[in-house]
Each structure stands twice: as C-alpha cells, then as structure tokens.
Amino acid sequence: MSDELYQRAILDRAKAAARAGRLPSPDASATVDNPLCGDRVTIDLTLDGGRVADVRHHVRGCALCQASASVLADAAIGQTTADIKAARDQLKSMLGGGDAPGSPWQELGIFTPVRRYKSRHECVLLPFDALSQALDSPKSS
Amino acid sequence: MTFDPSAIRAQFPIFAGANGSSLHYLDNAATSQMPRPVLDAVIAFETTSRANVLRGVHRLAEAATEAYDQARGRVARYANVPAEEVVFTSGTTGSLNLVARAFGDTLAAGDEVVVSGIEHHSNLVPWQMLRDRRGIALRILPVTDEGRLDVSALDRTITRRCKLVAVAHASNVSGAVTDVAPIVAAARAVGAKILLDGAQRAPHGPIDIPALGADFYAFSGHKMFGPTGIGVLWARREILEAMPPFLGGGEMIRTVTLEKATWADVPHKFEAGTPPIAQAIGLGAAAEWLMRLDWPSVTAHEMRLTQRVLDGLAHVSGCRVIGPSGLQGRVPVVSFTLAGAHPHDICQILDAHGVALRGGHHCAQPFMDRIGVAGTTRASLALYNSEADVDALMHGLSRAAAQLQ
Numbered sequence: 001m002s003d004e005l006y007q008r009a010i011l012d013r014a015k016a017a018a019r020a021g022r023l024p025s026p027d028a029s030a031t032v033d034n035p036l037c038g039d040r041v042t043i044d045l046t047l048d049g050g051r052v053a054d055v056r057h058h059v060r061g062c063a064l065c066q067a068s069a070s071v072l073a074d075a076a077i078g079q080t081t082a083d084i085k086a087a088r089d090q091l092k093s094m095l096g097g098g099d100a101p102g103s104p105w106q107e108l109g110i111f112t113p114v115r116r117y118k119s120r121h122e123c124v125l126l127p128f129d130a131l132s133q134a135l136d137s138p139k140s141s
Numbered sequence: 142m143t144f145d146p147s148a149i150r151a152q153f154p155i156f157a158g159a160n161g162s163s164l165h166y167l168d169n170a171a172t173s174q175m176p177r178p179v180l181d182a183v184i185a186f187e188t189t190s191r192a193n194v195l196r197g198v199h200r201l202a203e204a205a206t207e208a209y210d211q212a213r214g215r216v217a218r219y220a221n222v223p224a225e226e227v228v229f230t231s232g233t234t235g236s237l238n239l240v241a242r243a244f245g246d247t248l249a250a251g252d253e254v255v256v257s258g259i260e261h262h263s264n265l266v267p268w269q270m271l272r273d274r275r276g277i278a279l280r281i282l283p284v285t286d287e288g289r290l291d292v293s294a295l296d297r298t299i300t301r302r303c304k305l306v307a308v309a310h311a312s313n314v315s316g317a318v319t320d321v322a323p324i325v326a327a328a329r330a331v332g333a334k335i336l337l338d339g340a341q342r343a344p345h346g347p348i349d350i351p352a353l354g355a356d357f358y359a360f361s362g363h364k365m366f367g368p369t370g371i372g373v374l375w376a377r378r379e380i381l382e383a384m385p386p387f388l389g390g391g392e393m394i395r396t397v398t399l400e401k402a403t404w405a406d407v408p409h410k411f412e413a414g415t416p417p418i419a420q421a422i423g424l425g426a427a428a429e430w431l432m433r434l435d436w437p438s439v440t441a442h443e444m445r446l447t448q449r450v451l452d453g454l455a456h457v458s459g460c461r462v463i464g465p466s467g468l469q470g471r472v473p474v475v476s477f478t479l480a481g482a483h484p485h486d487i488c489q490i491l492d493a494h495g496v497a498l499r500g501g502h503h504c505a506q507p508f509m510d511r512i513g514v515a516g517t518t519r520a521s522l523a524l525y526n527s528e529a530d531v532d533a534l535m536h537g538l539s540r541a542a543a544q545l546q
Contacts, residue, residue, distance in 0.1 A: 005489060006544050037485055038502035038515050060515045062483035063545065123485065 005117060006063065009110040014066035019073035023056045030134035034122050039065055043130040045076075047138065052076045052084070055131070062123050064114060069127035075104045081135040088128040095121045144438035150525040152176040165496040165530040170313050170474050170521030172363045173344055175423070179367055182426035183419050193415055195392055209418055212425025213408075219428035220358065221349045222375050228408040229421050232372035233340040234263040236359035237307070239374055239411060240336060241267035243384040244305065244357075250276035253302040255333075258284040258511055259312050262504040264338045268307065282308065284511060288315025288464045288476075295327040303333040310358075311341035314503045314517065315464030316447075316474030318342065325354040334380070340364055344523060345443065345472050346436045356380055362420060366523075367427035371420035374411070381407040388413035439524050443473040446522050446531055450475045453535040457542060463517050473522035476503070479538070482545035484518040490544060494537035496530075 026044035033040050039061035046053040055076050057069040076084055090101035091108050100109035111124050150156055155174045156164060166174065186208055192201035194209045210224075217224040230236045245268070248254070254268050258281050272279045282298045283291040290308060299306060306328040311318045321337065328335045336357035339348060343360035350358050357380070362371035376384075386393055386404055390413035395403040404410040448468060454460045459480030465471045479487060484500025491498050501516040502509045509516060520534055 006486070011544065036501070038506055038509060039485075040515065062485040064486070065483075117489070120485070120489070 005113045005120075007110070007113060010067045010113075011063060013070045013107075013110065014063040016070055017066060018070040019054075019056050020058070020070075021056045022058060023054060026056075026134075028134040028138040030130050030137065032126055032130040032133060034061070034065075034126050036119070036122060037062070039123065039126060041065065041069060041126050041130040043069075043127065043134045045131065045134055050080055052079050052135075057127060057130075059127070061126065062120075064111070064120055064123040065126050068108075068111065068124045071107050071110070072127045072131060075107065076131060079104075081132075084128070084135060085132055088125065088132055091128060092121075092125060095124065144435045144442060144524075146442055146525065146527055149176075149434075150527070152178070153525055154180065156525070160495070163495045165494075165526075165533040167520040167522060167526065167530060167534060168497045168499045169344065169523035169526075170341060170364070170519065171499050172369070173366050173523050174525070175366055175368065175427070176430060178430045179423050179426045183368060183423040186419050186422045191419075194418055195409070205418060208422050208425075209416070212421045215425035215428045215432075216373055219347050219432060220373070220375055221347070221351060223378070225406075225408055226375055226378050226381065228374040228376075228381070228411045229416050230359075230372045230374050230411075231370055231417070232361040232363070233261075233338060233359045234372075236372050236374035237263050237336075237338065238267045239387045240307075240357055240359075240376075241271045243387045243411070244334070244380075245271040245277075246275065246385070248275050248277050248304050251302060252277045252304045253280050253300060254278075255280045255282055255299055255303055255306045255308075255328075257282040257290045257308045259288055259290070259314060259317075259505060259508045260307075260309055261313055261338065261340070262506070264307055264309065265507070277304075278302070282306075284508060286512075287317065287466070288312055288508070288512075289317040289470075290319055290324070292320060292323045295323060299327045299331055299333065301331050303328065303331050305334045305336060307336040307357075308338065309341065310337040310339040310353075311345075311472045311474075312464070312505075313341050313474065314476050314505045314508055314519070316341075316471045316476070316521075317465050318470045318472060320470065321353050321355070329354075341472055341474065346440060347432055350375055362424035362427065365424075365427055365431065367424035368417075368420040370417045371424045373424075378407060381411070384411075386410050386413070390414045392416070434524070443522060443524060443526075444468045446526055446528070447471070447473040447475060449528060449531045450520055450522070450534065453531065453538075457535075457538055459542070459546065460538075463512060463514075473526075474519065475521070476517040476519045478514055478517055479542060480546065482541060484516045486545050487518045487538070487541045490541040491534070491537040494533060494540065496533050496537045498534070 023044035190204035192205040334356040339360040393413040463476040488500040
C-alpha cells in the first residue's frame with residue numbers, strides 16, 4: 001500500500017525543510033530538473049578546506065524530494081565531494097534493494113519504502129544529483 | 142438507442158480482471174482502455190489475416206489489405222472526411238512531426254508559425270525544431286487564466302507573415318475546448334493554414350472536421366479506446382498532394398530507379414514502410430464502436446461526472462481548479478492544485494485507494510510556468526467512468542490532504 005510510502009519520518013523531514021533557502025554568496029550552486037515531473041532542485045554550498053561548510057536547498061518538488069534535500073543538507077556538512085558521491089551511490093543501491101548507508105547517512109534509511117516505487121527513485125536522488133553537480137563546478141575564487 | 146454506462150464498462154476487460162472492480166481509472170487523457178470489440182478485431186486480424194499490406198497477391202495479403210482499407214474508411218467516417226485524406230501515423234506526435242517536416246520545410250526565413258501557450262510539447266517542440274532548421278519565427282498566442290486560448294490577442298499574434306496556426310482543439314491540461322471559428326477566420330484573413338491537435342477531442346465523439354474549417358487535424362488511437370502506436374493525420378487532398386513526402390521507403394513510391402523515385406498517391410505517399418496494420422485495424426474498430434453510441438447521452442454522462450468532480454473539488458480546502466470553472470466548452474479533463482501537496486504525492490496516495498490520476502507538467506511546461514506551478518493533478522474521465530469513480534477520487538483526496546497538508 002502506498003500509504004506506507006508516506007511514513008511520518010518522511011513527511012516530518014519534508015516539513016522540517018532543514019537548511020531550506022539560498023546562500024547569499026555560495027562557492028558553488030547547481031539546479032537540476034527531473035524531466036519526468038518538472039521538479040527542480042537548486043543547491044547552494046560553501047566549502048572550507050575541501051569540505052562542505054554550509055548547504056541550502058530550494059526544492060520545487062514532492063515530499064520525497066523535499067525530505068531527501070532536508071536529510072542531505074544536514075548530513076553533508078563536513079563531508080568531502082568523494083563522501084557525498086559515495087553516499088549518492090549508496091542511496092541508489094539502497095533503493096535498488098541494498099543496505100541503508102552508515103553514519104552520517106543512516107537517516108537515508110527512511111527512504112527504504114521507496115524501493116518498490118521505481119518511478120519515484122529519481123525524486124529521492126534529485127537533491128544528491130544537484131549537490132554532486134554543484135561540487136563538480138565550484139566558482140573560481 | 143440508450144446509453145448505459147455500466148453496460149459500456151462491462152465491455153472493457155480491464156475492469157473485469159483482478160482488482161478491476163476497484164480500479165478507478167481517471168487517467169484517460171493519457172491513455173484510455175480498449176473495449177472487447179477492439180481487442181477482438183486485433184486478435185482476429187493477427188490470427189486469421191496477418192500479412193503485409195498493399196503488395197502481396199496471396200489470400201492473407203488480400204485480406205490484410207482489405208482490413209487495413211476498411212479501417213481507414215471507418216476512421217474517415219468518424220472524422221467525416223474522405224478516406225484518401227486519412228494518413229495513418231504512429232500517433233499525434235507522429236502526425237505533427239510529419240506536418241512540421243513535409244509542410245514546414247516549404248517555409249522560409251521570415252515566415253511565421255503560431256502556436257499557443259498551452260500546447261502539449263508535441264505541438265511546440267517540432268515547431269521549435271523547424272524554427273532552428275529553417276529560420277522561421279515562432280509566435281505564441283497567449284492563454285487566459287482559465288486555460289483558454291486568448292482570442293482577443295489573435296490580431297496581434299497572427300500577422301501577414303503567418304503561414305500556419307497550430308493549436309490544440311482541446312487542452313490536455315485545462316480541458317478547455319478551443320473556439321475554433323475566430324482562429325480560423327484570423328488565419329484565413331492572412332492566408333495561413335490551420336492545424337488542430339485533436340488528441341484530446343477525439344475520444345469524446347465523432348468529429349466533423351470539415352465543419353471546423355481546419356487544413357490539418359491530428360489525433361491518436363490510444364486515447365480513443367484504440368491501440369497504441371497508431372494515429373491519424375488528416376489534411377485536404379490538395380494539401381497532401383502538394384506536400385513532399387516525410388519518410389522515404391517502401392509502400393510510398395510509384396517507381397524507383399537508381400537515380401530517383403516518384404511518389405505513390407495520397408495517402409500512401411506519407412505511409413513509408415510497413416504500417417502498424419493491427420493497430421490501424423484496432424483503431425478502425427474503435428471508431429466503429431464509438432459511432433454506434435448515442436452521443437448526446439454519452440456527452441451528458443461525461444459532463445454530469447465532470448460537474449461532480451468540480452463540485453467535489455470546490456469543497457476541498459486549498460484546492461484550485463486550473464481550467465474552466467464550468468461545463469461550457471470543455472472535455473471531461475480537470476486539473477487542479479492542492480495547497481501544500483505535490484501532485485506526485487497526491488497521485489501516489491490516490492493510487493493506494495485504487496484511483497489512477499496523472500500528476501506533473503502534462504507535457505505542457507510553458508503553461509505550468511504561465512500559471513506559476515511545477516505541475517498539477519489531473520483527473521480525466523471517459524465514457525466508462527461512473528459516480529463511484531468520482532466519489533473514490535474525492536475520498537482519496539481528503540485522505541491525501543490529511544496526510545500531506
């Protein structure tokens with residue numbers, strides 16, 4: 001039943017909208033669209049010594065996408081580009097049936113009910129794609 | 142002849158299968174279901190007459206060609222046009238791309254094509270591609286807040302440079318049926334041709350294309366209770382004869398030498414390669430099946446259900462209908478937004494209640510931008526829907542609102 005998909009943990013995370021908004025002077029930004037539904041995620045970030053210092057997200061998307069951005073924004077602080085890309089791969093693997101990631105990404109486990117809804121996997125991955133893209137194209141300082 | 146919705150529904154095997162009785166299918170604007178007579182026609186062809194058409198002389202080839210021709214005749218009667226003006230395509234998208242190539246490539250820099258701000262991407266992107274290929278200009282007829290074409294802007298949008306006006310006959314988002322007459326008049330006044338995208342109009346009763354005054358008309362089989370992979374482009378004979386072919390290959394030629402080829406008569410000139418024969422036969426059966434219905438009663442039924450949807454939505458807190466508020470000039474397609482709830486989340490929760498809806502941009506992103514939303518939730522009805530389907534929608538929506546808002 002789809003009702004299982006919208007568990008309290010996901011809906012609360014979506015509503016909490018941790019670190020929602022924009023950064024005034026980000027070191028990197030990226031906007032990624034989901035062509036399937038038109039959802040759009042914009043990520044701003046600042047870097048400190050190769051690690052993410054701060055993140056903001058602006059999500060025009062569903063509860064899954066908002067919850068994912070919210071979890072990501074909290075967990076990404078202090079992480080390197082490699083850490084975040086590894087987390088993205090682990091999340092994708094988890095959606096495909098694999099294990100939930102370990103610390104500091106364990107909260108991504110709230111998305112395990114999304115596994116059986118393949119058309120919704122992209123909703124969860126979109127914020128990670130936006131952050132990865134931003135990390136790949138930092139502004140020259 | 143009376144119309145009994147439950148008897149109609151009983152002709153659709155998908156509603157009789159496992160979970161069929163609890164299936165509230167309200168995604169008909171995307172794809173409709175097929176009744177038994179359509180499925181029977183496809184199976185009968187594949188099991189008794191399967192062969193290629195227009196070439197062989199053996200008995201199966203003769204039977205296949207006859208069935209294919211008969212299908213064209215049935216579709217032609219549904220649209221009130223001569224059979225030789227009906228070109229079978231892969232669908233509305235295929236039809237529109239055919240026109241954008243065969244007619245579009247006769248245009249030159251400085252010429253203009255007009256589309257509207259509520260077109261499906263299939264009636265926008267081919268014209269953008271033509272613009273980039275030929276250097277024509279693309280002009281946009283604006284859309285009102287109700288999701289109708291803004292006819293007050295016709296004079297300033299359709300100029301003397303305009304060669305084609307290509308607009309939806311009915312919107313797949315707002316459900317608004319276009320008032321064709323003023324658009325035809327404005328196009329005629331400057332010598333431009335008119336194309337109507339009838340994909341959303343075709344499932345709602347026989348079409349009198351000549352009465353509309355258009356030059357091109359496109360629609361799809363799978364939205365009018367026929368198979369996927371088949372559609373129609375209609376154009377007047379002299380237009381079809383004047384246009385160069387789109388795809389080259391077998392079945393569209395008269396003679397071929399190593400140096401050059403001459404073309405078959407219309408409509409075959411535009412049907413290169415082996416056509417989707419079974420699908421065409423299925424579409425012909427769908428047209429025949431539809432023509433036997435009592436359309437005033439069917440339309441009354443569809444509009445009664447549409448009113449039930451509109452009335453129900455009016456009682457949902459935070460709900461905004463995107464489209465006409467009444468029944469005048471509309472097909473039974475209702476789009477809406479729900480404050481604080483994303484269309485895909487709504488559709489996912491409604492699916493758990495057995496209600497099939499569509500959420501998202503509906504391949505009309507410019508219109509979504511126009512009304513300032515990422516997407517809408519859409520309930521689109523067909524003749525087999527019932528009050529129970531609408532009530533399931535409303536019950537599911539109240540549950541979704543409680544969860545998401």
